[in-house]
Amino acid sequence: MRDHDTALHRPGPRxxxxxxxxLLGVKPETVYAYVSxxxxxxxxxxxxxxxxxxxKEVEALARRNRREAAGGQGSGGDLSVRTRITLxxxxxxxxxxxxxxxxxxxxxxxxxxxxxxTGGLTPGVTFTAPEGTVKVARRAVDALSEHASPVxxxxxxxxxxxxxxxxxxxxxxxxxxxxxxxxxxxxxAALPRNGHDHREDxxxxxxxxxxxxxxxxxxxEASLRVLDTALALLADHDLAASTLAVRVAASARxxxxxxxxxxxxxxxxxxxxxxxxxxxxMLLDVLDQGTAVPVxxxxxxxxxxxxxxxxxxxxGEDPRARVLFELLEQVPGAESALLAARDVVATTAxxxxxxxxxxxxxxxxxxSCGMPATAGETIxxxxxxxxxxxxxxxxxxxxxxxxxxxxxxxxxxxPQPLPE
Numbered sequence: 001m002r003d004h005d006t007a008l009h010r011p012g013p014r015x016x017x018x019x020x021x022x023l024l025g026v027k028p029e030t031v032y033a034y035v036s037x038x039x040x041x042x043x044x045x046x047x048x049x050x051x052x053x054x055x056k057e058v059e060a061l062a063r064r065n066r067r068e069a070a071g072g073q074g075s076g077g078d079l080s081v082r083t084r085i086t087l088x089x090x091x092x093x094x095x096x097x098x099x100x101x102x103x104x105x106x107x108x109x110x111x112x113x114x115x116x117x118t119g120g121l122t123p124g125v126t127f128t129a130p131e132g133t134v135k136v137a138r139r140a141v142d143a144l145s146e147h148a149s150p151v152x153x154x155x156x157x158x159x160x161x162x163x164x165x166x167x168x169x170x171x172x173x174x175x176x177x178x179x180x181x182x183x184x185x186x187x188x189a190a191l192p193r194n195g196h197d198h199r200e201d202x203x204x205x206x207x208x209x210x211x212x213x214x215x216x217x218x219x220x221e222a223s224l225r226v227l228d229t230a231l232a233l234l235a236d237h238d239l240a241a242s243t244l245a246v247r248v249a250a251s252a253r254x255x256x257x258x259x260x261x262x263x264x265x266x267x268x269x270x271x272x273x274x275x276x277x278x279x280x281x282m283l284l285d286v287l288d289q290g291t292a293v294p295v296x297x298x299x300x301x302x303x304x305x306x307x308x309x310x311x312x313x314x315x316g317e318d319p320r321a322r323v324l325f326e327l328l329e330q331v332p333g334a335e336s337a338l339l340a341a342r343d344v345v346a347t348t349a350x351x352x353x354x355x356x357x358x359x360x361x362x363x364x365x366x367x368s369c370g371m372p373a374t375a376g377e378t379i380x381x382x383x384x385x386x387x388x389x390x391x392x393x394x395x396x397x398x399x400x401x402x403x404x405x406x407x408x409x410x411x412x413x414x415p416q417p418l419p420e
Contacts, residue, residue, distance in 0.1 A: 014043070014052040023062050026399055029172075034061065034397075065399050081247065081403075085116060085390050086238045091316040095236065101319050104232035109206055112232040113184070113386035117177055117393060128202050129186040136164050137190035150191065150378040151273070155264040157190035158183065162257035169255050171396050179256045180389040188213060188382060207231060210382060214366075214375045222330040226365055227379070229327060233320040234358070234380055236387025238313070242266040242273070246388040250395035251403035259392040260385055267381055276376025279308035279363035283340050287367075292343040306348050308341070308360025317355045324361035334368035 020040075021028040031053070034040040039061055042051035087094045095103055095112065096119050103112050107121065114122045140160035141153045148156075161183060162168050167175060188206060191213040207228035211219045214227075236243070242263040249262040267273035285295045299306050311318050325341075328334045341364050345356050362376035395403075 013055040015055050015058055016052060017050060020053045020058050023058050024065065024399065025062075030397060030399075065402070081239060083238075083391070083394060085387070085394060086236045088238050088313050091314050092319055093237065100233065100236075101323050104229050105323065107232065109228055109231035109235065109383065109386070112235050113180075113389075116236055116386055116390040117180065126203055127181050127185040127206060129182050129189060133161060133164070133182060133186050134189045136160050137186050141190045141192075149268070150374050151264055151268050151381055153191055154187050154378075154381055155261050157187050158257045158261045158264065161186060162255065162261075165257070168257055171253060171255065173393060173396075176256050176389065176393055176396070180386075183257065183260065183389075184382065184385050185209070187385065191378070206382075210379070214378060215369050215371045217370045220332060222327070222332065223365075223369055226324060226327045226331060230320075230324060230362065230365065230379055231383040233323065234383035236384070236390060240272065240384075241269065242384065243388060243391050247391050247395045248403045250392040251398070251401055253396070253400055256389060256392055260388050263384065263388045264381060267377070267384070273377045273380040273384075275307055276359040276362040276366070276380065277373040279359045280366050280373040280376060282307055282344070283337055283360075283363050283367050286340040286343060287336060292340065292347040296344065296347045306344065306354075308344065308357055308363055309348060310354040311357045314355070314357075318357040320358040321356045321361040324358065324365065325356070328361070328364055328368070331365070331368055334364060337364040337368045340364075 017028050017031055020031050035042050040053055040057060042053055044051050084096060093100045095116055103115065110125045110127050111121055114125055137157040137160050140156050144153060144156060185206060188210050193212050194214065194216045205228065207224055208219060211224060211227060245266045246259045246263040249259040270278065282295060286292045289295055296306055328338055341356060341360050348354060362379060366375040
């Protein structure tokens with residue numbers, strides 16, 4: 001109930017901010033997060049400086065929170081979490097109510113990240129990292145085995161940054177946003193370079209800086225456009241497995257570096273961030289064979305799903321794939337990989353009509369630009385860091401430890417004898 005509605009109901013006992021926080025089991029500053037989300041109404045008393053809250057309304061919210069903690073909405077019981085960040089419906093998705101595809105086509109990755117975090121656009125924003133922070137992250141990453149995966153390197157860089165940041169436990173919005181704007185460019189800068197593009201500098205758009213970590217080929221504007229758009233499109237996608245891990249960590253009040261590290265750990269799964277690498281290898285096989293038929297047959301014979309096809313959230317076309325395929329038409333040298341991808345879709349459509357998903361589009365891009373199979377996973381990880389930060393910020397405003405479901409024990413009932 002909003003402030004201007006208070007005259008419409010009978011006045012009742014009111015609580016101070018401290019009393020409200022104690023009843024809800026949160027910090028006083030979190031009380032105002034409830035107000036901003038419309039879950040509580042506040043009123044400034046005549047002649048007073050502090051706001052007060054209606055006791056009945058606070059008690060009702062406290063009861064609802066207790067129900068959630070016992071297994072209701074948002075506790076993990078039904079894996080449903082209130083969020084204002086991303087909506088997916090009818091083969092489209094939206095960032096804070098705005099079509100995500102339109103945002104990605106009109107704005108840079110950094111601008112889309114700011115939109116996810118703050119709900120405001122900052123034209124021309126660029127993320128930069130202090131030289132000292134980059135050196136710390138690079139030293140840690142350089143100590144890894146040459147066989148370390150890109151996600152291994154990103155996770156180690158995040159941990160190294162955290163160890164050097166004495167303010168990492170400050171979970172205020174301003175502090176977390178400051179961390180995010182340094183964290184993302186440092187993750188990119190910590191990756192080993194594959195090329196010598198002298199046009200890159202610390203003030204370059206993030207896509208250009210990332211390009212030199214993915215391939216040794218010179219950057220062209222059409223390819224950079226695809227990369228920047230892919231980063232923006234992949235910035236968030238509702239409660240994917242890695243994002244859920246981030247929210248669980250944030251619910252326990254882990255700092256921003258730790259929440260991102262949690263997301264990176266889950267991302268390595270072959271059903272998540274690594275899926276584009278499988279599609280990349282499949283496309284190379286199709287290009288080598290000259291047709292998708294034997295390649296698809298071998299995938300199915302081995303009992304594997306054909307990578308890059310279908311998406312559980314999109315019965316129809318994956319909007320991210322559609323946009324990237326359109327942009328890839330302008331990329332020099334992408335024609336062969338695009339034809340191979342279409343061959344894969346057409347071959348599988350004989351029995352199972354599935355649309356291409358964003359993993360197949362990423363595979364076309366990485367295969368066309370001389371990138372390794374792991375490049376798609378790297379793009380995915382860097383891009384999704386923006387969404388993880390947005391979800392961590394949102395979760396910090398919720399009741400602590402609400403993402404703690406109860407186990408349903410199905411083992412032998414105690415007491416059992418001690419094992420011999």
